[in-house]
Amino acid sequence: MHISEGVLSAPVLITGAALTATAVGFGLKKMDYDRIPQVAILSSVFFVASLIHIPIGPASTHLIMNGLTGLLLGLSAFPAILVGLILQAILFQFGGITTLGINTFNMAFPALICFYLFRNGIRHKNPVVISVCAFGSGFTAVFLSSIFVAASLIFSEESFINIAKLVVIAHLPVMIIEGIFTASCIGFLKKVRPEIIGG
């Protein structure tokens, strides 16, 4: 999911960086004092998740955890994911410094979409609805990220449909695992820390 240095053209990189900068600005502004530790934890989760490699499927993939990050943080997912990606780029050479903007956008924007789609769902009283919505969030975030990555590669790969198919199929196991993981996380938080989820 991390696009490497030197793959994308300048317009794509600049657009990604501009969108990310704007969203990170809003995210930081909206972040409450009380929620800063939560943002840091989820940033750490995101940072470590990409080290957990999934040995199923046709390509080399790993966990992303942007669904969970988005669901719990909303707009603050942008700064959280940006920090995680900066550290991954510096320490592990995943992605790259010039692609930080577009990579952050590709992972954080789906997180934000999932936040708006499923935030009411996880506040529902019925635990089944909560689980389904949390699963949906984990699944959809990775799916949308795959689509965004494919879209970013339009200018360097031959056709959008082919690359989109490739990325989505490669990440299908990740989508399912993240869905289950997000569902169990939300279920757990609902029990022990219901105020984090709200409702």
Next chain:
Amino acid sequence: MKGEKQSNRLLVFCKISLNLIFVFLIIHISGSKASAHKVNIFAYIEGDTVFTESYFNDGRKCIDSKVEVFDNTGDKLLEGLTNKDGEFSFKSPGKIDLRLVLTAGMGHKAQYEIKADEFSDSEEEDKEHTSLQPLEEDRIDKRQKEGKQTGHNETLTVDMKQMQSMIEASLDKKLKPLLKLIAKSQQNRVSFSEVVGGIGYILGIMGIILYFKAKKDKNG
């Protein structure tokens, strides 16, 4: 009341961070290679052939991925696809700096540089020797004749040269696995200290933000 709530939060936060580190430790120790999305290419030289190997960070080989070879001015010399073991080899175009670029799809790209001085000095001679191989006997005859004409020293130096190339050839063969190992170990692998360091950075950044926010709240 608020203070109590905050210290409570801090406690939970510490617990969760500890859990995170613990989870990673388990993953690390359990031997499943905790690694991820990065593609690597490395190359080593044997005689006049450059061998490349490409793989993802988790050890999975890059199959049918494009490898392009550029010279130091950025001109593309050749390109090819990796086989099912992620390998691709080509005859070296001479003693020049080479840049190998691997494109593995889905936005993965990596490069590896070979400096001109990594090619063995006697490469040109090697080529000469191989091309002259069938004429070996003739050459020895000739050399013996030459030796008779010009004296003993010349024969000795020529023989030394031959010996040198032989030694180099067998060294190349013996060192191949070592070179491979060294080239591979030069690639970055994720280490535990880097992961803990990364989490530390995040906590540090959190501390800085908290500090400035707290100051603002006090002043405001």
